[in-house]
Amino acid sequence: MDSFYARAGGEPAVTEAVNRLYRVILADDRLAPYFEHVDIGRLKTHMVALLSQVLGGPEAYSGRDLRMAHMGLDIGREHYDLVGAYLIGVLAGLGVDDEVLDAVRGVLAASVDDVAA
Template identity: 65%
Template sequence: MGAAVDALYRALLSDDRLNGYFAGIDLDRLKRHMGALLSQVLGGPANYTGRALRAAHARLAVSQAHFDLVGAYLVGVLAGLDVDDEVLAAVRKVLAGVSADIVG
């Protein structure tokens, strides 16, 4: 999971449309949270202990376009790591399910 999270944040931080969301954020902590969250939603250990998604993203005013872009990066990173189509479909389903909690 670490390789996927690292690749995802490299992509997000290199995109000028998205990198402002991460200004002043402890990236190591965020990466740990993202790794735990991805593991949990993909059927791995349920060890995510961060804030609820709505609370964690409330102050960010994330647009639907930016949410969709992050989702596309995530799916692209996972596909690039040869994650199978069933897992990619599960990720897309989770993204669709959490959109309302993240988009401000």
């Protein structure tokens, strides 16, 4: 059986999902302030690697763990949930199937305490 990564469309689809996700995030006045002093290109590279790994693709993520990367940013649960909803929406818009979406929802639920204050 193919990995969720392969079923989602592999690297091209994950890269497109991340590009779309950050377009939506940066256009949202509730979220954009979190990214004012962030190297978005570098962040996207890390996010492609992280999402690929979460979906069972290449294990190339070399960034800080989620807790360290988000420490001190005071990210509220509502903002975390909003980003998660945007991610699910982007993936669904790219035709990712429900089983993969459910797996991503599970990872989001398991990671909330590492990201949100």
